Amino acid sequence: MDCFNHPATHAIGICRGCNKAVCHTCAVVFAKGMACSAECEQDVKELIEMNERGKRIYGIGRYQTNRLASGVLIWLLMTGAMVSVSGYFFWATGRVDYTTTTMAVLFLVITLITYRSSKRTGINC
Ligand SMILES: [Zn+2]
Ligand SMILES: [Zn+2]
Secondary structure (H helix, E strand, O other): OEOOOOOOOEOOEEEOOOOOEEOOOOOEEEOOEEEOOHHHHHHHHHHHHHHHHHHHHHOOHHHOOOOOOHHHHHHHHHHHHHHHHHHHHHHHHOOOOHHHHHHHHHHHHHHHHHHHHHHHHOOOO
């Protein structure tokens, strides 16, 4: 394959921004890909950044972790708070407060739904 800009020169790779073949002279080389020109340089940098962020979001490779997704964690804390309020009301008055108890159950259900959804999609943030 020859360079898109220099038809007589052998290409050394493909621009990650526009997929054109580039030679040694044209190539702007990054650690994870190359660009054909200054115009594509920014696009390629952004593509590499998006790829890294994607790995972080989905917990791929070195970003793999067993910790709970933050959305799940927030709902878990909300559930804990509502259980505490409901429990405190019962401890203080000896009666069940249906509003806070219902909300605690509702929050728990939402926590479980969020947890299942985060496992299904593989989202890890
Ligand atoms: Zn390009
Ligand atoms: Zn070239």
